[in-house]
Amino acid sequence: MAEIHLENVSKSYAGKPALQNVSLTLPDGSFTSIFGPPGAGKSVLLRLLLGLEQVDAGRILFDGRDVTNAAPMARDLAMVFQNLALFPHLTARDNIAFPLRRRGKDEAHITQRIDALTDVLGIGHILQKKPAALSGGERQRVAIGRALSRDAAAYMMDEPIAALDARLRDGMRVELKRLQAELGHTFIYVTHDCDEAMAVADTLAILNAGKIEQTGPPGDVYANPAALAVAELVGAPRPSVLQASTGPEGITCALGTFPGVQGRGPVMMALRPEAVHLTPGGTGPVQAPVRDIERLGAFSIVTVGTADAEIRAITSGDTTLTLGMEVGVDVAADGILLFATDTGVRL
Numbered sequence: 001m002a003e004i005h006l007e008n009v010s011k012s013y014a015g016k017p018a019l020q021n022v023s024l025t026l027p028d029g030s031f032t033s034i035f036g037p038p039g040a041g042k043s044v045l046l047r048l049l050l051g052l053e054q055v056d057a058g059r060i061l062f063d064g065r066d067v068t069n070a071a072p073m074a075r076d077l078a079m080v081f082q083n084l085a086l087f088p089h090l091t092a093r094d095n096i097a098f099p100l101r102r103r104g105k106d107e108a109h110i111t112q113r114i115d116a117l118t119d120v121l122g123i124g125h126i127l128q129k130k131p132a133a134l135s136g137g138e139r140q141r142v143a144i145g146r147a148l149s150r151d152a153a154a155y156m157m158d159e160p161i162a163a164l165d166a167r168l169r170d171g172m173r174v175e176l177k178r179l180q181a182e183l184g185h186t187f188i189y190v191t192h193d194c195d196e197a198m199a200v201a202d203t204l205a206i207l208n209a210g211k212i213e214q215t216g217p218p219g220d221v222y223a224n225p226a227a228l229a230v231a232e233l234v235g236a237p238r239p240s241v242l243q244a245s246t247g248p249e250g251i252t253c254a255l256g257t258f259p260g261v262q263g264r265g266p267v268m269m270a271l272r273p274e275a276v277h278l279t280p281g282g283t284g285p286v287q288a289p290v291r292d293i294e295r296l297g298a299f300s301i302v303t304v305g306t307a308d309a310e311i312r313a314i315t316s317g318d319t320t321l322t323l324g325m326e327v328g329v330d331v332a333a334d335g336i337l338l339f340a341t342d343t344g345v346r347l
């Protein structure tokens with residue numbers, strides 16, 4: 001296992017930057033999610049870490065050892081791919097044993113490793129089956145088992161559970177987190193699904209347009225986004241973003257003025273849906289009509305305002321609000337995040 005460090009790593013294709021000055025430290029034994037929207041540069045970052053492509057500038061260090069120009073094998077990273085890439089002609093057991101056999105490990109060692117993994121992954125009953133006879137979730141476990149069967153500097157996962165159905169995915173998130181905590185390995189998990197990134201990792205690294213926007217524990221990044229882009233990317237439901245202006249009377253947007261917010265001049269305002277409070281009948285500093293209601297069971301997401309200025313709120317699952325109803329909108333002061341209109345930097 002190793003600490004992985006990227007230092008000012010840049011990579012361009014035909015003069016177009018895919019990664020710009022990316023610096024990131026993944027401590028030994030940490031679980032880091034690299035999260036970003038499509039095209040952010042996640043796959044490029046993975047390929048550079050794996051040694052499948054070379055950096056244009058910068059360095060990659062494993063435990064202080066410079067591996068920037070090292071061949072993939074010399075980097076010793078284990079990988080779970082999104083498409084799993086299991087060998088169809090081998091049983092689950094032989095798939096898991098494959099990386100060990102290829103490295104010349106003896107059968108006693110292989111059996112010991114597989115026994116240990118069988119317990120943590122709960123796959124004892126499927127070891128003799130071939131991939132075609134396994135469910136999606138079982139195949140996933142086997143692919144993870146194959147990556148974990150050997151000692152590696154770090155274990156990389158590229159959207160490893162994206163193909164599973166929603167319920168299985170939720171279960172696998174919890175299991176992956178437990179597995180990493182038990183094994184203490186360095187895990188790097190790449191995904192464009194923010195919920196997944198937040199659920200599994202100790203550290204979230206937000207990659208956006210080839211740059212690291214912010215890193216930190218998921219809860220900290222959510223509570224204190226350093227930029228508007230981070231606030232919009234992290235957490236669900238997304239915050240409502242409105243142009244606004246701060247003055248002595250409070251903060252004013254197209255729907256009205258919320259008092260109690262300090263500052264001067266134009267800003268971008270992001271409102272956390274959980275901090276927005278709606279009251280039927282139109283009491284509250286701002287009044288607006290209900291435009292949309294998404295009933296999601298335990299809670300509902302209610303959108304109020306106009307097409308140009310929408311505010312989303314989390315309400316109870318059995319909300320009595322109805323479409324077109326005029327409601328009062330109030331927001332807890334700590335649910336209002338302000339950003340510079342030009343740079344998007346948090347104010």
Ligand SMILES: Nc1ncnc2c1ncn2[C@@H]1O[C@H](COP(=O)(O)OP(=O)(O)OP(=O)(O)O)[C@@H](O)[C@H]1O
Nearest residue numbers: 013017018036037038039040041042043044045192
């Ligand atoms: N081999 C390549 N040749 C040219 N451009 C590339 C190449 N690989 C990546 N890019 C460009 O680099 C940028 C980052 O791509 P990358 O595949 O890393 O995004 P991503 O974050 O993995 O996205 P997704 O979530 O959609 O997989 C994109 O603009 C992409 O078009």
